[in-house]
Amino acid sequence: MAIEASESARRREELLDRVRALASGGGRVLIGITGCPGAGKSTVAAWLARSLHSSGTGAVWVPMDGFHLAQAELERLGRAGRKGAIDTFDAAGYRSLLGRIAAERDRVVYAPAFDRRIEEPVAGSIPVPPETAVAVTEGNYLLDPDEPWGEVRRELTEVWYCELDEPIRLARLAARHERFGKSAEATRAWIEAVDEPNARRIRKGRDRADLVFDFDALSIGAGPAA
Numbered sequence: 001m002a003i004e005a006s007e008s009a010r011r012r013e014e015l016l017d018r019v020r021a022l023a024s025g026g027g028r029v030l031i032g033i034t035g036c037p038g039a040g041k042s043t044v045a046a047w048l049a050r051s052l053h054s055s056g057t058g059a060v061w062v063p064m065d066g067f068h069l070a071q072a073e074l075e076r077l078g079r080a081g082r083k084g085a086i087d088t089f090d091a092a093g094y095r096s097l098l099g100r101i102a103a104e105r106d107r108v109v110y111a112p113a114f115d116r117r118i119e120e121p122v123a124g125s126i127p128v129p130p131e132t133a134v135a136v137t138e139g140n141y142l143l144d145p146d147e148p149w150g151e152v153r154r155e156l157t158e159v160w161y162c163e164l165d166e167p168i169r170l171a172r173l174a175a176r177h178e179r180f181g182k183s184a185e186a187t188r189a190w191i192e193a194v195d196e197p198n199a200r201r202i203r204k205g206r207d208r209a210d211l212v213f214d215f216d217a218l219s220i221g222a223g224p225a226a
């Protein structure tokens, strides 16, 4: 459904104002964004951090994807065929990093990034400097009840759920798999065997979110996030 440009702008401003209000107390704010594969989490998180930063609230995007286990470790564990499932992340490492970001404001805290070109996490990629008021993190399992994901949730100030019309989400997800080298057939098989079981698990967290928003209603554009 098409949405007026002025309504999209209003919704974007509402999100920015919500974070600015949380940050006005002076403590460091950690915003989490969750949602199904391909729903737009990374795009929103990158936009949110960029927009806050350019309007005077120091902000950094710290993706949960940096805590993907390395490919060699996934192969050792026999889990390489379901990369992206809940047991293919270093959840405790992620929780620890969020705790450090919340507590350590007198030094730079470094976060890992995930490089989709090599499909590996890369340590020490994202500096979170002392003047950071807001860290925006995003990923699949921020509202999962299984530990240590409950501990992850407790490190976060708020968690938002990013929704997108299903046919559009699936089309964007497939397009991205193909852009990063999968054939159309392999893409279909991967979505059915890996992404959709993950999506069913993620959807169960929707009711626990502090806020639910529609990705396309924000009209952010595809942006720099892959």
Ligand SMILES: Nc1ncnc2c1ncn2[C@@H]1O[C@H](COP(=O)(O)OP(=O)(O)OP(=O)(O)O)[C@@H](O)[C@H]1O
Pocket: 035, 036, 037, 038, 039, 040, 041, 042, 043, 044, 140, 172, 173, 175, 176, 220, 221, 222, 223, 225, 226
């Ligand atoms: N407005 C848009 N129009 C078309 N494509 C878009 C738009 N916004 C984002 N995309 C594309 O949709 C795909 C999914 O977006 P994004 O990576 O932000 O989702 P995600 O929820 O982080 O996915 P994942 O769970 O797989 O990490 C990306 O390839 C992105 O470039």
Ligand SMILES: [Mg+2]
Pocket: 041, 042, 043, 065
């Ligand atoms: Mg993403």
